[in-house]
Every structure is written in C-alpha cells, then in structure tokens.
Amino acid sequence: MLLRHTTKEVRERTALTVNPAKTCQPVGAMYAALGVHGCLPHSHGSQGCCSYHRSALTRHYKEPVMAATSSFTEGSSVFGGQANLLQAIETIFAVYEPEIIAVHSTCLSETIGDDLNQIVNKAKDEGKVPFGKYVIQASTPSYVGSHVTGYANMLEAFVKYFAEKTNEKIRQINLLSGWVEPSDMRELKRIMKMMKVKSVLLPDTSDVLDTPMTGKFEMYPKGGTTIPEMVSMGDSMQTLGLGEWATTKAAIMLDNQCKVPFDIIDIPVGLKATDRFIQALAKAGRVSIPESITEERGRLLDVITDMHQYLYGKRVAVYGDPDNIIPLIEFLVDMDMKPVYIVSGTPGKHFDSRMAEILSERVPEAKYKNGPQADMFLMHQWIKENPVDLLIGNTYGKYIARDEKIPFVRMGFPIVDRIGHSYFSTLGYTGGLRIVEKLLSAIMDKQDATCLEEKFELVM
Numbered sequence: 001m002l003l004r005h006t007t008k009e010v011r012e013r014t015a016l017t018v019n020p021a022k023t024c025q026p027v028g029a030m031y032a033a034l035g036v037h038g039c040l041p042h043s044h045g046s047q048g049c050c051s052y053h054r055s056a057l058t059r060h061y062k063e064p065v066m067a068a069t070s071s072f073t074e075g076s077s078v079f080g081g082q083a084n085l086l087q088a089i090e091t092i093f094a095v096y097e098p099e100i101i102a103v104h105s106t107c108l109s110e111t112i113g114d115d116l117n118q119i120v121n122k123a124k125d126e127g128k129v130p131f132g133k134y135v136i137q138a139s140t141p142s143y144v145g146s147h148v149t150g151y152a153n154m155l156e157a158f159v160k161y162f163a164e165k166t167n168e169k170i171r172q173i174n175l176l177s178g179w180v181e182p183s184d185m186r187e188l189k190r191i192m193k194m195m196k197v198k199s200v201l202l203p204d205t206s207d208v209l210d211t212p213m214t215g216k217f218e219m220y221p222k223g224g225t226t227i228p229e230m231v232s233m234g235d236s237m238q239t240l241g242l243g244e245w246a247t248t249k250a251a252i253m254l255d256n257q258c259k260v261p262f263d264i265i266d267i268p269v270g271l272k273a274t275d276r277f278i279q280a281l282a283k284a285g286r287v288s289i290p291e292s293i294t295e296e297r298g299r300l301l302d303v304i305t306d307m308h309q310y311l312y313g314k315r316v317a318v319y320g321d322p323d324n325i326i327p328l329i330e331f332l333v334d335m336d337m338k339p340v341y342i343v344s345g346t347p348g349k350h351f352d353s354r355m356a357e358i359l360s361e362r363v364p365e366a367k368y369k370n371g372p373q374a375d376m377f378l379m380h381q382w383i384k385e386n387p388v389d390l391l392i393g394n395t396y397g398k399y400i401a402r403d404e405k406i407p408f409v410r411m412g413f414p415i416v417d418r419i420g421h422s423y424f425s426t427l428g429y430t431g432g433l434r435i436v437e438k439l440l441s442a443i444m445d446k447q448d449a450t451c452l453e454e455k456f457e458l459v460m
C-alpha cells in the first residue's frame with residue numbers, strides 16, 4: 001500500500017537513488033569499533049550524525065550503543081572541528097576511561113577538510129592521550145561507499161595501528177570478519193574451537209552487543225578483540241578475510257606491514273561457502289577436519305534433501321550487502337531456487353563477475369545490479385514486472401512484501417522489527433540449517449494461508 005505508486009517501467013537513472021539498499025559509512029565504522037574491547041567509537045561531526053549511527057545500531061541489536069561526538073556547531077562547521085576533537089579526546093579519557101578512542105569522520109568534517117591524522121597527532125603531542133591509551137582514526141565520508149566500506153576502513157585502521165611484527169611467528173591465524181551478527185562471531189569461534197585452530201578474530205562483537213541482563217550497566221562489556229590480540233596479529237601465520245568488501249583492505253595492510261600472507265574467502269553462508277571456509281581453516285591452521293564438523297554438514301544436507309520439493313524453482317528477490325548476499329545467492333542456487341532479482345547499494349567492481357559466475361548457467365534470466373542506483377525502488381519495479389515467490393533482505397523490504405503479498409525473510413542489516421539475528425547464527429552448517437528453516441517457514445506459511453481447502457495439508 002505504502003509503495004503502491006511504484007511503476008513497472010524501469011527508466012535509466014544516473015543521479016537519483018530512491019530508498020537506498022545501504023546506509024552510511026560511519027555506521028559501519030562504529031560497528032567495527034564496538035568489536036574491540038574497551039574501545040569507544042567517536043564520530044567527528046555533528047550530534048545528529050552520531051545520534052543516527054547509534055540509533056541505527058541500537059535498533060538492530062536492541063542494546064545500548066555507546067559513542068562520543070565532536071558536536072560540531074555552526075562555528076566548527078565553518079572553521080573546522082580541530083578544537084572540538086582535541087577537547088573531546090581530553091574529556092573522554094578523563095570521564096569515560098576507554099582503552100581506545102576510534103575516531104571516524106563524517107560527511108561534514110570531510111567536506112570542510114579536517115585532517116584526522118594531523119589532529120590526532122596534535123592531541124598526542126599536547127599530552128591529551130594518557131600513557132597506555134590510544135586514539136586511532138579512519139576516514140569515512142558518506143557520500144562515497146556505504147556502511148560496508150566504513151566497516152572496512154575502520155578494520156584497516158585497527159590493524160595498521162596495532163599489529164606488530166617481531167621475529168617470532170605464532171602458531172595462530174588472523175580471522176578478519178566481514179559484517180556479521182554477534183551470534184555469527186560466536187559461531188565462528190565455536191567452529192575454530194572444534195577445529196582446534198588458534199586464532200584472533202577481529203572484530204568480535206559477541207559479548208558486546210548480545211550481553212546478558214545482569215542488572216548492572218557495563219560501559220565496556222567483556223567481549224571484543226583485545227589490544228594484545230591485535231598486536232599479535234603481526235606475528236600470525238596467515239590471515240583469512242571473510243568477505244572481499246569488508247576485509248581486503250585490512251588483509252593487505254597486514255601483509256604490507258607485517259608480511260602476513262592472506263586469503264580472502266566468502267563469509268561462510270550456506271553449504272559451499274562453508275565448505276570453502278572449513279577447508280581454508282584446515283589448511284591455514286594445519287589441522288584436519290573433525291568428524292563433528294562433517295556431521296553438521298550431513299545434517300544440513302539431509303534437511304535440504306528432505307524439503308527440496310518446497311524450495312525447487314522458487315523465484316527469489318534478494319537485496320543486501322555484497323559479502324553477505326554473494327554466498328547466500330550461491331546457496332539458494334544450490335538448493336535449486338531461482339534468485340532472479342538481486343540489488344546491493346554497496347559499490348564494488350567484482351559484484352557483476354561474482355554474480356555471473358554463480359547465476360549465468362543456472363539462472364540465466366537473473367537481473368542484478370550494485371552501486372548507488374541499485375536501490376529498493378528498482379527491485380520493486382522488477383518485482384512488479386514479474387512477481388517472485390520470496391523476498392530476502394533487511395527490514396525495509398517489508399513495504400514491498402506487504403504491497404505485493406510476498407513471503408518475506410529478514411536477513412542483513414538493519415532488522416529493526418524482529419529479534420533473533422543477534423542470538424541465532426546463520427553462518428556455518430548449523431547456520432545454514434537456520435536459513436533453510438526460515439525460508440521454508442515463510443513459504444509454507446503462505447501456502448497454509450492461501451491454498452485451496454482441498455490442498456490444505458497437515459503433514460508437510
């Protein structure tokens with residue numbers, strides 16, 4: 001109803017985005033910084049930006065998100081925000097006592113030309129950074145990229161600042177995580193424990209944004225990658241980056257700075273991407289794959305085989321972040337579903353080639369696009385032209401789902417009208433089971449609600 005005026009005819013647009021399939025860079029920078037223990041994200045810009053970034057994260061994770069701001073006023077907007085940031089650094093260390101302040105820029109501070117590097121160095125020179133405390137910075141103007149590039153830039157800043165190479169290699173691997181849920185980070189750690197691979201996971205938002213209710217407020221919850229862990233990353237045997245968009249920059253930085261070789265693989269969503277992850281983990285950690293992992297794989301395969309008839313041939317529309325939807329699309333195709341429409345607001349040159357690789361033979365009719373004009377409006381237009389059986393993406397898809405009466409599975413960021421994502425992982429083989437369960441429930445609920453009485457089944 002709300003989008004009933006969306007037209008079917010697609011017109012080429014070059015400068016207009018309608019309902020973008022992304023959000024702004026600092027949201028990602030803030031999320032990455034929250035995955036480091038004792039770190040306080042700091043938004044160098046207006047209070048409004050910081051409030052938006054915090055509320056975007058709080059609404060998704062249902063947890064308080066702590067962050068500070070340079071609180072630009074009219075004066076700082078014209079003359080620059082150096083004085084505000086210098087004052088902020090001093091005040092934050094005195095009042096909130098973080099280990100690290102992770103500063104990211106905003107559209108406003110980038111437009112007026114504030115040099116974060118220079119300001120942070122000035123703060124150090126003036127003794128505003130106490131001994132043993134740190135300030136790092138990342139450039140995250142939101143008129144380029146998306147929340148994913150903001151996340152990638154902050155991840156790069158952490159390894160650049162902290163990773164150190166000594167002459168002694170440590171038998172551990174670095175696992176750079178793409179933007180996934182706290183539940184997913186917990187799952188990655190569980191898998192690495194099962195595989196007996198010692199690793200440093202960066203960032204790690206488990207036990208930060210999924211904390212238990214204890215009745216006591218913790219400004220810095222117990223989770224998050226620690227400073228010694230980040231320092232040790234320079235001596236690791238190898239880096240595995242999960243997600244090309246989110247982790248490549250940090251992996252390259254580690255290689256250049258500390259000579260730690262890297263591989264970039266997909267986030268382990270679904271069967272094949274998890275296979276690749278497990279194999280990469282076994283190779284990097286020089287371990288064999290335990291039987292318990294093989295059994296988890298077998299359970300996922302069993303469920304897919306049992307329920308294949310409900311999934312086969314279903315036309316699906318998917319939108320979200322490239323690192324997350326690329327392996328998801330591969331998984332859907334492996335289950336004989338047809339991902340026919342795919343959009344991602346995050347730019348990046350490999351999107352088309354990855355999509356072609358997965359879809360050209362199995363779903364040749366698929367339409368896909370990424371970048372600023374790959375928005376929710378375009379996806380709705382495609383759906384209006386030729387409907388789909390299922391829609392997968394973040395909360396913003398509920399308008400399209402309601403208008404077009406399409407079963408809707410919430411995956412991605414943000415999800416602000418349901419819970420579960422912080423607690424139930426969709427990574428690995430067990431996470432794959434969760435995805436299959438969600439897809440089947442949505443499809444079967446629609447069948448139960450709309451099928452003819454004589455087709456209404458008790459056993460499905």
Ligand code: SF4
Nearest residue numbers: 024049052106107142
């Ligand atoms: S002004 Fe820029 S940084 Fe601030 S909320 Fe808007 S898009 Fe994000």
